[in-house]
Structures are given as structure tokens and as C-alpha cells.
Amino acid sequence: MKIHIVLVALLSSSFLFAQNTITAKGKVLEQGTNYPLEYATVSFVDPAGKTVEGGITDMDGNFAIEIPAGTYTVKYEFISYKTIEKPNQNLQSNTTLPTVYLSLDSESLDEVVVRAETTEVQVRLDKKVYNIGKDLTTSGATVSDALNNVPSVTVDVEGAIALRGNENVRILINGKPSAIAGFGSTDALRQLPAEAIERVEVITSPSARYDAEGTAGILNIILKKEKTLGLNGSVQVNLGVPLSSGITGNINVRTDKFNIFNTTGIRYRESPGNALFETQYLNANASNPLVIEDRDYDRLNRGFNTNLGIEYFLTENSSITASGFLRLGDDEDLTTNLTSEFDAANALAVMRSRIETETEEDTSLQFSLNYVNNFSDDGHKLTIDLQAEDDRETETSLIDEFNTFPATALLPSEFITQKEDQNEYLVQADYVLPIGENAQFEAGYRGTFEKTTTDYLLTEQLETGGPFIRNDSLSNVFVYEENVNALYTQYGNKFGKFSFLLGLRLEDTQLIGNVTGEDITTNDDFDVNFDNSYTELFPTVNLVYELGERENVTLGYNRRINRPRGFFVNPFPSRSSEANVFQGNPSLRPAFANAFDLGYLKRWQKLTLTSSIYYQRETDAFERVSEDTGEVTSNGVPIIRTIPINLATNERYGFEAGILYNPAKWLRLNGSFNLFRFKTEGFFNGVDYGTVNNSWFARGSSKVTLPSKIDWQTTAFYRGPRNDAQSETEGILSINLAFSKDIMDENATIGFNVSDLFNSRKRITHTETDSFISDSEFQWRERQFNLTFTYRFNQKKQRQRGGRDNGDFEDDGDFGGS
Template identity: 70%
Template sequence: MKLTTFLTMLCITTIAFAQQNNQSQNRNFEVSGKIIEEGTNAPLEYATISFLDSNKNVVTGGITSIDGTYTIEVPEGIYTIRYDFISYKSEIRTNQRINKKTTLPTVTMALDAASLDEVVVRAETTEVQVRLDKKIYNIGKDLTTSGATVSDALNNVPSVTVDIDGAIALRGNGNVRILINGKPSAIAGFGSTDALQQLPAEAIERVEVITSPSARYDAEGTAGILNIILRKEKTLGLNGSIQTNIGVPTTSGLTGNINLRTDKFNIFNTTGIRYRDSPGNAFFENSFFDRDDEGNIIPNQIGLISQETRDYQRLNKGFNTNLGMEYFLTEKSSITAAGFLRLGDDKDTTENLTNDFDSSNNLIESRTRIETETEDDTNYQLSLNYTNNFNDEGHKLTADFQYDISDETENNLITENNTFPSQEVLPSEIVRTIEDQTEYLLQADYVLPIGENAQFEAGFRANLEETRTDFELREQLVANGDFIRNDSLSNIFTYNEDVYAAYSQYGNKFGKFSFLLGLRLENTRLQGNVEAEDVTDNGNQDLTIDFDNNFLGLFPTVNLIYELDERENITLGYNRRINRPRGFFVNPFPSRSSEANVFQGNPNLNPAYSNAFDLGYLKRWKNLTLTSSVYYQRETDSFERIQEDTGEVTPNGIPIIRTIPINLSSNDRYGFEAGVLYNPLKWLRLNGSFNYFKFKSEGSFNGIDYGTENDSWFARGSVKVSLPAKIDWQTNAFYRGPRNNAQTETEGLLSVNLAFSKDIMNDNGTIGFNVSDLFNSRKRRSFTTTDTFISNSEFQWRERQFRLSFTYRFNQKKQRQRQDRDGGDDDGEFEG
């Protein structure tokens, strides 16, 4: 529907030009008017007006401006005038004679209540669209994201949290699937969020929060899906923007968006460069219980206390560009080719000061440890899409091919010195990790409308991914000696994840009741292979080294909606989903961030499965929108990271703690969330959301019960004020309540962001200033208890930051709130 509408806009302009040339001998008259929204009288920007002759051919036409008005040169004659706007009922005026300069009556357009799959909330007041299976947030108006990253922008989206490590969670659940333009992508790092911390937020058009995914989506992600849609303008001609920013601690960036659209093609590009220095800090204290002469633990009696103070200096340099062209084969079909490139050059330095104390708090030993890590990243993505809109009623076929490749090389030099009781240089070590990832994606989706309200969809997807991780550890046996390869830890791990899927779904509407029923069949093959010189002396005797597993599953989805009236509805969703273990979670060879802390994957991990229910309620008033939902999820074989004492010690006598992921028997999670968007005055906009969830997990490992029960919550609020002199002020606040798992309790966390912006240069330019983490309070404080040790920590990933930005737009309006009423980018439809 949306591609058809924009093609119609394109064709109208082209036909108008041709008709005016061909009919130059005829008299033309200026026709003007205005289009507004029913109920609110808000102007509709980019609505289309078509003048049709007696044969229903388009003679000329145009689109409305930002204030909903239009002015069109029309040849003398009698016409049928058609008014169209995405997600609104078309309006038609017949037998309209044009023989002089004419001002037509204002046209009022109403939301299309018969639309099968969406309920739209006015974008300029609420910035959210609600559909059967998703909520869509247009984040371009968030002042606090100016000069920020994609990861920062996601942290301002309701239901979403991004912790200080950069890990993304949806409703408190970290197993969320990240898609770019509806597909898995190297841009998102194949499940890692590192790339999202390097991409500029200006590259995003919108974010789709999908808590009850329909069958067209990949079943991966028990929490749901975040679909990030990148910018691609659709207006005719040449337009674009340039945004630059500087900040303290040292940060700078430059991002350009440019778009050229003609009657036959649409070329779009987003390019950005970044430089960021991100200092951080952490403190860890591990208190180990004492042991008797036979080596048995003496409960509650501390024998050794080890304290670590860390300072992080992260220097990140990056370049990214996304270039594509859409070529219109016919009025109904097009082919789009796009390429994406991301380059990263990072250097991180971590200084670690460790002090060990005895049970009487006497200093035993002090040492310093410096880790210097360099990382080079290269990500490529090539994609090809074919779209054929058979008619204007939604009959559609899309086919996609995508190729992704990612190369990452990390080199880590670790040096250590004793500073007390004597000065001593300790052996150093070098860790090198080379990770190559390749992914192929092939999919097709077919949509067939049946009658006025029904619709059938079907499609298939093949997703083939291979990750090859070459891990090498070289150590000095004596200080200043030669570096010797550690064969018990060095290895090459190749991990393949192949997923084949087919789906179909059917939707219909009966009066005020709509439904969408779907079924997805997926076959998952997980294969791992280890190449290592020593596979016995690595502590993995209880784990399978090589594995080849197949999992076949059916994933039903049900989405229902009942419209109480045009501005109020109730939704009910059910879906079954899967959580596949990533390569890092199944690599049986340990990796380590320090001598005393290692992470070891578990190749015995099975996928986790979940069944989720979501009951939602939406109510819209003139200036107020309320969204709410109650949800429940039961996950079986859920993943949990546990810590245990390996029984081994470092050369300095410090016990080595191992972290390993395991399958717990079950995880029950239920909660409630609500969001309010309120515009009491033209200059004041309020936005708030609250999410409460409770979870209970059961399971044991190595004879230890890791079951736990806990609840937590988070809330966010935003105030945006339009001040005189075209100045906007926005404050965002976020608070996450305390939480805990089987071993660890985590305190609450508060973060506040502040931003100002001012329009200049006839609204073509904007100056912005924002402060991230105003009170420098975004710190994670945790407390862990086990049978052998007690640990507490404080970790701050990035300190408070100040940013100044400038944006210049050419041939664009500042606010394009009406251009993408159906969600915007065509890529958003690629959801097989």
C-alpha cells in the first residue's frame, strides 16, 4: 500500500509535466485547497490530489505542503478529483468543472477503520503508531539523540532498556532479536550490539517494537523483536541533510543524508564518520571463604579479600555508509540494490589496580595490570530486492537476497607488575582473536487480499550463517621471557547456524473485530567444530567438543483486535518463539578478561522455547494517548549464566572463577506496562512509560539449586517544551528498579538526559546542545553470593557527556511527520 501510494505521487508529477507539455495550447487554471484530518483538524502533509478525466486517466495532480495546502495548475475541463493519504479513507469529488482560478472546499479525511493491520496514532502529537503486532516509534524528534548513537537512541524507546554494557533488553528480557530494515544484518553485528554503539542515531528513521510478532517474522527472540528502519527519503527531487557534532569527553561526528528521486529511480545515501573517547570506571571486591586444613570451605569465615579498581579509556573511530538505488521497472514494480560498509578502528586501555587483604584487613599484596586492546572491524552488506504490486489493493510479491560479511581482529596485550610488598615485573600475555562471520539470506513474501477485509500471506526464508573464531593466547613463562602459545586455551572454533523457514497467515475483519492467524515452520541446524592442539587439558572433559544438532519446530501466532470505537481498542496476542544459543555461548574453550575470571561456553546448550501472551488496551483522546498491556511468558530450557569456583588458582594464588551458561528448566515472566503521551498545550509535550515484571526460574547445575524469584521495574519520562525564539527544551529521565537472579542482586539505577535546540537559517538549520547522564549516576552496583565467595561491584561504562550539534537541511522541512503514515521505508515490508 505505501509503495503504491508513493509511486502514485511520483507518477502524478511525471504525468502532470507531460500533460502540460502536450496540452500547452489549452488554458490552465490555478486550483488550490486544503486537506485536514477528521476530528483534530490537523493538516495532512504529503497527501495526494489526482485530477482524472472521463476515462479515469490521471491528467495532473500534486501533493500537499506541511500546512496541508496545495496549489496545482489544471487544464480547463471537467474532472473527478481523488484525495489519497496512507491509512486514510480516500475522498472523491465528481463532476468538478475547472474553467477559472478555483479554491476548492477544505477536504476532511478520516482514518480507515477497515484497515486490516493497523491503528494509527497522530504522529506529530504522539510519535507512535500502533498496529496489530507492533508499535512504531519515530525517534527523529528526540532532541537527546542528536549526536548520539543508535544504542543511545534505543534507550529512549518505551519497553526497551540498554544497560551500561550496551546490552539491549525488551521488557527486561535480554533475548531480543535485532533486525535492520526487517532482516538480520551485519549492521547489527549478527546479534551483537557493538555495531549499534558506533552508528549515528541520525541514520534511523524509526524503531518498531514487536512484542507479539506475526508468523512473517523469524521466530528467534523470546522477548520479541526490535526492527530498526534506516533513513531513505521518498520526496521528489534532490534533498538531504548534514549533521555534525562535538563533545566532552572528546567526541565528534559528521553524518550526511542525501536522496535523489526522479520518475524512474530513487538514489539514497547515508554516510557518517565518528570519533569518540569514552572513559569509564569499575570497582570489584571478592571475599573468599576460608578453608580448613583439608581444603573444605568454612562458611561465613572470610580468608582472603581481593579488591580491583579499574579505569577504562576507550577510543572509538568509525566510518559507515549506506548507498542504494531503487529503480522503477513499471508503475507497479521496482528493484532495489543497496550496499552498506562499516569500518571500525578502536583502542581500549584498561588499568587495573588489585589489592589483596587477609581476614584482618592487612594488605598482603598489590599489583597493577594494564590491558591494551586494539580492534579492527569491517562489515559489508549487499542486498537486492524485487517488489511487484499487482494492484492498489495490496496484492504484492517481494523477493530478497542479502549477503553479509564481518571481519573483526582483536589484539590484547596484558602486562602486570607487583607493587607491594616488593616491586616485581610479572609475566605478560598476548590474546589475539580473529572472528569472521558470513551470512546469506534468501526470502520471498506473497500477499493476497481476499475481498474487502481479508488477506492471505505466505513466504519462505533461508538464513545461512557461519562464524569462525580464531583464539590464541601467548604467555611469558617468566618475566621478559619469550611468549609461548598456550595450547590448552588456543583454538579455532567454527560455528554454523542454518535456519530454513516457511510460513503462512490469514487475517480478516468482521465489523469491529479483526484477527491475524499464522503458522511458521522452522528447521534449525547448529553445528560446531573445534580445531585445537590440546583438547584434553582444558577442563572440558564433561562437555562435548564437536556437535551437530537439528531442531524442527512449529511456531503458531494469534493476533486479535476489537475496536470499541475509532479511538479505543483491545488487542490479544499469542506466539511461540525460540532462543538459539550464539557461538560465544557454545564455544567450549575458555576465554578470559583477567587471570582470575574466565568465561566458558557450553556446547551442550539446547535452544530455549517460549510461549507468550499479551493483552493490550489503547485509548486516544484529543490530546492524550494511553497504551497499556499485561503480558505473560513461560520459557523452557532458558539460559542462565552461573559462576563457580574452578578449584584452580592463578600464579599469584588467586582462585579462578568460571562463568558458564546453562539451560535452566523453566523461566516464568509476567508483567504490566503502560505508556502515556500527553499534549496539554501546543508548546508542551509529555511522554511517560512504566514497566513492571516478575519472573521465577527453576533449575540446578552440578548439584546446586539456581532457582530464584524476583520482581523489578523501570520507568521513563520525557518533557518537551517549545520556548520562544524557536527554542525547544527536552528532559528525559530513566529509572530501573533493583533486581536479582539466582546469585546476584543489582541496585536501582537513575539516568537523566537534557537537551536544547534552536532553529536558524529559515528553519533549514538547527543548533542542538545535550547532556547525557546529567548527574553522572548511570552506574551498575551489584552484590553476588555463592558457597565459596562474596562479590560486590560498581561499574560505569561511560561517564557524563556534553555534546553540541549543528544540522543543515536542504530541500527538506524540519518536520516530516506526515510523510510515512504507514511506517515509512519500503524496507520495513521485508519481514519474511
């Protein structure tokens, strides 16, 4: 009987204890801007002054803390903000506390500025978010330049963007494919000012919400959109050497019912470059086995871009945003190629000059409509997006060639006109449903429908000074369509310190290619007309375990796809010189990859460490190979063709680490290191292209505040030697230097920076095949000096804290937090 009484007492006390444990929820925002304050501390203090329980806010400023029922003083704290205390809060049941707004502590304002001028990192279930602070080296630079300062990302001398050394990376703008980022090209990112970026999301383990495209992962560029009430904005003017100039204006009007925003920029930029190619032909039929090409590039880029949008708040929880983007480009490039040919006795046999004058006119127009309905504060949400884009590009190239040794003689010229028209439509819907305290369900649809028409016309002189005649064997119209319909669903939950997000994405893809031309019916190597369709499933798994409030471990798995772009499947060659051509491969199949990522994050008071180990296995991986076609130019030079092919497998694995360290108010340091190994296996035309590539890259940045509040920043980047199946490339070192000072009561800033201080950003490559050996040195753009002036009106000095825009797709509700 006594035993029964004891058991009943124990059960009753357990029941009463469970009944007396409640959950207190709420939100912490910044006063005036409504920015969510992540990592704000919320404490519950009993009448005796003892802190009973506490916690921190997530990326949305939300908190949910279990406490015993009782009466408390609730204390809200955040570094450099005034602490708020709410006494005598009688909490007897699950309660949602009123939203609390913290204001800046004027005595700590200097510390806030220090935090704001540092690149901050946030780790979420499927991404790392880098809030680009006041990076002086990118002042007056482009978006492409700014990306080169983001950990895990590299931008090579030609502007190709890679993630962890892999160039198959998907570029999104505000979570969606966009004309702003270019269509299968990153050229447009060189035309946009870096000042337009709010933050960059490095998504190495994308959740099911995102496109499965991009075996390396996704870079999501979030553009600025001011949230402050009233009229505010900024203007930046820059002038540089070699001659470059630009002006960018940003204006925002915000009321309780609508938000109008516009960013407009004009750019003029000269970008001189150079290259040297030395090719030794091993073919006994080559009349002159040694050919040296010395090239000079004089590029002139003129551009205009504007983005105008209005967000209208239908209700307190819903809004609709309409925006339009226009980009105009007018470029002129002059390439002078001096070719020297040497005979078997190494004596100069022929010298000729090839001058290519190229003009390019671009027009990109994009309209988008976004609807957001936040049904409740706990993340119940519906988002619908519609987007239409039109991109037109016209290139003309006049190629004049003449011998200068042993005698001067004018050679026949050729004139090339290429017109590319691209239309793309996007339809997307995402639905998020919270389930209970910690669980969340999500589902959505995305359809992208893209059509590209490339009209290539080659006319040439059959004899010097003669009329230009159409080359019917090369002139063609290539139409390429890519249609992708996708459905996805994902579910996430959190149990104590463990969180997970499981997803599955279904994508149905159709790739259609069609070539028309007067003399084009078949091709010996390819079927120039094709219609390929396939349906695939792409699972994703993302896990987080919190070792502490500022320490966690993440594990991610996802399956990805690399679809061949139009340039890679267009069967008709483009020529960088008469003897070097690139030809697409219509038989190229998509590549598939399985990727794993194990990450670790630790935050101290002044130091943040991020690190990860990753592995990826890709089948049917793309590889560019160069081979002797067996044909020669009219001057007897063998023609080398570069073509993309599917190799059997490509394994990639590596380690990366990043450190953000602020030891003092006057000194800020950050650095990152990435070591990787690629192993490729496969044969093509009987040749083994298997190779192992060990490489690494590192970057470091220091920022020092000098007397008179002058900021001095130095950024260094080194990319280690690397190799592929045929080539070895030497390491590249580049250093950027910048100075900045606030003037006019901190409403304006004047800055000066040097890009590539030692003029060392050059790609030096050695290539060996059975038919030729080649050495090359290429510099896309020479050292640049730049002076900038920025004026801000009705706008605080920019503080990056990773606030969210209603129209963005970067959040994952409760499962985006670390």
C-alpha cells in the first residue's frame, strides 16, 4: 500500500511539474528599421533576482523558451543596444509576449560601426550567409569583383566564377534566375556596381526548394532594398585609371503602405589586357612547327542599368511587389594578334598581323511580380512569383589580316555577325506551414521556360580586296530550348539541440536543339538536331546539432545536375584565332553529382571560425579537350579544336576554413583557406584524359583604422597551381589596397583603391598533347586605380545585419537558423 502511495505521489508530482512548464515566445527587432536582431539575449529573472532560464533569438528575431510557470522580469539584451526590462510578467500558460524594439546605445555607437564594417557570417541548415560590410576594395568595383572576396568563391582572370574550385555554380539574384546575372554567362555581373549587393548566400548543400542545377552549388546574390521609413538614398561617383568612370544612384521612399525603390547606374570602362601563346606542333606535316601569338586587348565597356520597383502592403501581413530591370550595353573590343612562325631550323619564316574589331550591343529587360502572404507570425506563408525576361545581343567582328614578313601583303578579310535572342519565363509558388512549436512543412512548384536563337553569319573575301561572300557551310541559325518543370516538398523539425530538413525535388527537363542553314544538313561528328527529355529525383538532407549557443555541427547531402548550356551544345565553332577554335557538342549529356558536406561553426566574443569537409562524385562530368583536327589554315597552320565532352567520373573532395577576428576596435581581420583534390577518369577518341588535380586557394584581409579615422584595408588572394587532363596552370597572386575616410559629418565617404597592386593577376598555362605543346600567359585586365565619392542622404551609415526582404526566397522559416 505504501508503495502505491509513493508511486501515485511521484506520478502526481511529475504531472504537476509538466503542467507548470510553459513556453514563452516573442520577437526582438531594431527600433526604427524593424530589422530582426539575431542572437539577442532573452532572460527570465525571478523575484529573488536569479536568472531561471534564458535563450537567444534566431535569424528572424524570434525566440521560444521553456520556463516554469511564475512571475518574472523579462530582460532583453543585445550588444551596443539599450537593455529593456519588462517587470512583473505573470506567465502561467504558453504565452506570446509583445514584440520588443531595442534602440542603439549612443555610448556604444562606435562599436556598432566596427561590427558593421566587418564581413559577418551566419550558418543555416543549407547555406552560409556573408553580409558584406564596408569592403573598401570593392568600392567603385563590379559585382563580379565583390564575389571574389567571398569565402569559398573564386573569380578567374576571365570572369568565370567557381565555388570550391568548381565552375558549375548556379547564380541567382534574390533567389531566382535573372537577366541581371546573365543567361548562362556571368558577363552582366561585370556591368553592375558592387554597391548594389546586400549579402551573398553560399549554398553548398541546397535544400529541395532550390534548383537542382549546379553541381558545385548555388550563389544567391541579395540586392539592397532600404527598409527605413521616409525618403532616403545615396549617390556614388567613381573615376579610375586606366580610364573608367561611373555614377550609381540609389533612392527609396517608404511609407506605411508602400515602398518605392530604384537603383540606376552608368558605367564607362577601359580594360586593357594581353596574352602570349607559344605552340610547338609535333605533326610532321606542319610547315612551320613553332608558332608564337602575341595579343593585345583594348576593351571599352559602356553600360546603363536601372531597377525600379514598388512594394505595396495590402494588409499588415501581405504585400505585392512589381519591379522592372533594364540593362543596356555598348562595347567595343580591339584585339591585335601578332603571329610569328618559325621553321624546323628555328628561323623566322612568316610574320603576320591579325586585327579583330568587335562591337557588341546588349539589351536585357526583366519584369517580375511577387506576392507574399504571411498568414501568421510563426512562419505560415505563401509566396507566388511571376517573371518574364528578354535578352538581345548583337556582335559584329571584322577580321583583317596581313603578312609583314618576308613581304608585306594584305590577306583576305572576314566579317562575322552574330545575333542572340533569348526569352525566359518563370512561374513559382512556395507554401510554408509550421506544425506545432518546431516542425515545418513546405511545398512548391517552379517552371522555367527558356528559348535562345543564335543567328551566325560569316562572310569572307575569297581574294584580297574582293567582295564579302557568305560562307554557307558555317553560317547558320541555331535554336535551343530548355524547359524545366519542378515540384518539391520538404519537412523540418527540431528536437532539443538537433534540427533536420529533409526534401525531395522532382524535375522534368526538355532540351531541344535545331539548326537551319542553306548548306547544312548533316555533320560528321554530331546530330545537329536533337530533342532530349528526362525526369529525375533529387533528394536533400540537412542536419544541424547545436553543441552550444554559439557552436554547431552541420551535415548535408544532395543530388545535383549539370545541364549543358547553349554555348556548349552549339555545333558551329567560334574562333579566338584562325588556328584555335571552340566547338560545342550537341551529344553532350547532363552530368549528375552526389555531394556530402560536414561543417563546423564556433563563435567566440571576437572570433568566428567556420570549417567544412566535403566530397562529391559526378558522373558524365564535362571536360574540355583540345585536339588537332588534321586541317590547316590557308597559311598552312594546323587547326586546333577545343570541344566539351562527357567523361566517365569526376571525384572532388576537400577542406575549407574561414576566420573572422576583431581583436580591437581599430583592427579587423578575416581569412579563408580551401584545399581540394579533383580526380577525373575517362577516354575520348582513344585518348586517356584521366588526371588528378591537387590545388588550393587562400585569401586574407586586414582593416586598420588610422589616426583621423582613416580606414586602410589590404586584401590578398592566392590561387595555387592546378591541372586538368592536358594542362598545368601556375599559381596566381593578387593584392588589393584601399583607403577610406568619412567626411561631411559621416554623410559622405571618399575612397581610393588599387586593384591588383603588383599587376600579377596573370594565368600562365602549359599544355601537352600527342600533337602539340603549348605555353600561354593571359591577363584579362591590367592594374586599376580608382577614386570614389559617396554621399548619403537621410540614411544611416550602412549597417549590414542580414535583414530579410519579403520578396526574397533565401529564408527557410524556423529551419534557416543555426
